[in-house]
Amino acid sequence: MSENDDFQKAVMLYKDTIFRIAYAYCRNHFDAEDICQEVFLKLYRHGSRFNDQDHEKAWLIRVAINQCKDFLRRKWVISFFRGKDCIAGYESENQSEVVEAVFSLPIKYRMPIHLYYYEDYSIREIAEILGTSETAIQTQLQRARMMLRKKIREEFEDESK
Amino acid sequence: MNLNSYRQAMDKIRMSDECTNEILDRMMRESGKNQVSPIRRTVVSIGFGVLIIMILGFAAYVLGGYEVFRNYFSKDSAVVEMPQLFTYMDFDQLAVYQSTPTGRLIDDDEIAIDVVGIIGNENVADVMLDITFKQLKDLSFPNYQYTLLLDGVLLQGMSDLIPVETENMPSNCQRIMFELLSTDQISGKTLTLRLRGLRQPSVDTDKAEKLFNYGYELSIPLTFTGKSKIVVENQTFRDGMLHQVLISPLSCTLEFDEITGRKIMDNGIGDLLVIQLKNNKIIDWRGHFTGAIAAQWVDRIRFVYTFRVPLDPADIESITFDGIPLSLE
Numbered sequence: 001m002s003e004n005d006d007f008q009k010a011v012m013l014y015k016d017t018i019f020r021i022a023y024a025y026c027r028n029h030f031d032a033e034d035i036c037q038e039v040f041l042k043l044y045r046h047g048s049r050f051n052d053q054d055h056e057k058a059w060l061i062r063v064a065i066n067q068c069k070d071f072l073r074r075k076w077v078i079s080f081f082r083g084k085d086c087i088a089g090y091e092s093e094n095q096s097e098v099v100e101a102v103f104s105l106p107i108k109y110r111m112p113i114h115l116y117y118y119e120d121y122s123i124r125e126i127a128e129i130l131g132t133s134e135t136a137i138q139t140q141l142q143r144a145r146m147m148l149r150k151k152i153r154e155e156f157e158d159e160s161k
Numbered sequence: 162m163n164l165n166s167y168r169q170a171m172d173k174i175r176m177s178d179e180c181t182n183e184i185l186d187r188m189m190r191e192s193g194k195n196q197v198s199p200i201r202r203t204v205v206s207i208g209f210g211v212l213i214i215m216i217l218g219f220a221a222y223v224l225g226g227y228e229v230f231r232n233y234f235s236k237d238s239a240v241v242e243m244p245q246l247f248t249y250m251d252f253d254q255l256a257v258y259q260s261t262p263t264g265r266l267i268d269d270d271e272i273a274i275d276v277v278g279i280i281g282n283e284n285v286a287d288v289m290l291d292i293t294f295k296q297l298k299d300l301s302f303p304n305y306q307y308t309l310l311l312d313g314v315l316l317q318g319m320s321d322l323i324p325v326e327t328e329n330m331p332s333n334c335q336r337i338m339f340e341l342l343s344t345d346q347i348s349g350k351t352l353t354l355r356l357r358g359l360r361q362p363s364v365d366t367d368k369a370e371k372l373f374n375y376g377y378e379l380s381i382p383l384t385f386t387g388k389s390k391i392v393v394e395n396q397t398f399r400d401g402m403l404h405q406v407l408i409s410p411l412s413c414t415l416e417f418d419e420i421t422g423r424k425i426m427d428n429g430i431g432d433l434l435v436i437q438l439k440n441n442k443i444i445d446w447r448g449h450f451t452g453a454i455a456a457q458w459v460d461r462i463r464f465v466y467t468f469r470v471p472l473d474p475a476d477i478e479s480i481t482f483d484g485i486p487l488s489l490e
Contacts, residue, residue, distance in 0.1 A: 007188055011181065019176035033180040040184045044191055066238030096170035117167050131326075 007044050014057060018064045024114045025068035027103050035071055039064045062129050065111060101151045109144035112137050227255040229278035229289050233325060234470045251473045254410050255280055257387035266379045271295055274379060281385045282409040283348050284465045286341045288381060293334040300335055303359055310353040318343030319454050344456035344463040348385040353378060390474055393487050404461060406487060410471040415464045422462020425483060426455050430464050435481040
């Protein structure tokens with residue numbers, strides 16, 4: 001199988017996973033799609049040097065999160081003669097209550113919640129992906145759950161993995 | 162709310178077919194321009210491997226006050242994800258671009274502010290601060306309002322505040338970096354940083370809570386001894402003149418005559434500068450510049466670009482601006 005075939009297979013396999021990460025981060029689909037394009041371009045340039053699919057997926061998620069951070073911090077081409085805002089608005093229409101509540105969390109808490117409850121990663125795996133300690137992830141998950149409870153007055157499932 | 166309700170809701174969020182097709186199209190375009198033979202790729206990989214080992218050797222070297230920036234740049238996502246492409250980083254060169262003083266400038270009952278590092282050159286400066294909120298146990302995304310002045314005059318340029326992720330920091334302390342770009346001279350001036358109205362998201366409500374009622378002011382001398390090197394001087398550019406191009410590890414400054422500069426600015430300056438390194442790495446706008454600024458300066462127009470990670474000017478093979486190759490001195 002050629003590198004291009006491998007790449008196409010990876011795009012089809014992970015496109016929604018990466019899109020959801022980007023969407024959860026920047027909260028509008030235009031920016032999320034731009035971010036996804038950059039992520040998969042990096043995958044293509046990186047080549048298929050992965051131990052297995054789990055390794056590839058974790059690498060893609062890590063790259064996507066870094067790309068999202070870059071996106072939010074990048075201020076692009078401001079001149080004295082005109083300004084340009086590259087960050088589009090927050091899409092809140094047609095979201096379910098639960099997605100709305102998670103998306104309203106600070107980013108620091110949003111990503112651990114998404115990786116834990118949607119991608120089924122363990123606390124240890126999330127710590128590796130986000131480049132932080134397991135204790136920090138545990139604390140972030142606890143605080144995020146507390147915020148979510150206050151927002152929607154329901155229990156957010158607390159599972160131990 | 163539980164796991165299933167979140168999962169069901171997120172399942173409906175999918176990438177569009179248009180975006181998928183665009184990704185595959187870009188891959189096809191990319192594959193068309195990257196035809197590298199397997200033999201050459203192997204040789205290049207071995208070369209990269211040797212250089213990575215050399216870089217790791219440098220990293221073990223104990224550095225001065227700019228070590229905080231070495232840590233910051235070496236953890237940049239572009240470097241972490243593709244270290245084989247970033248073989249040119251020589252952090253030792255930053256030594257001459259650092260400024261003093263570092264240390265605690267504010268220390269009262271509520272807050273402590275330490276300047277942990279400053280680097281820069283004629284047109285850019287990065288100032289790294291640790292801010293400790295003494296009466297808090299934990300911080301969640303404080304929202305800083307700030308004003309920057311140079312020698313008492315409002316900064317004529319652009320600035321950004323970048324939260325810096327660091328390990329082993331107390332939970333009530335945050336490291337932030339101010340990045341300044343100016344088309345005017347920065348070095349030799351005193352930076353005044355005014356912080357006020359510090360707020361952070363409240364756990365209990367959707368509103369931000371105010372952390373402190375009053376503001377703080379810091380004065381930081383910017384005295385960089387490192388200077389940019391002129392790599393292009395008085396070169397015709399289309400119908401006009403490119404007076405000079407200056408390069409340092411931190412930035413690239415181009416100076417055009419006013420008419421040419423204005424024409425360029427009308428179309429935006431973001432993606433015009435492309436630098437090719439001797440290792441074939443292309444430094445372009447896509448993730449490698451953090452900011453760009455244009456401004457009139459007497460009868461000339463200056464453009465300043467900052468590099469996202471330090472670049473060794475000796476590694477530059479060629480520079481192209483708006484599709485036109487420049488003749489390097």
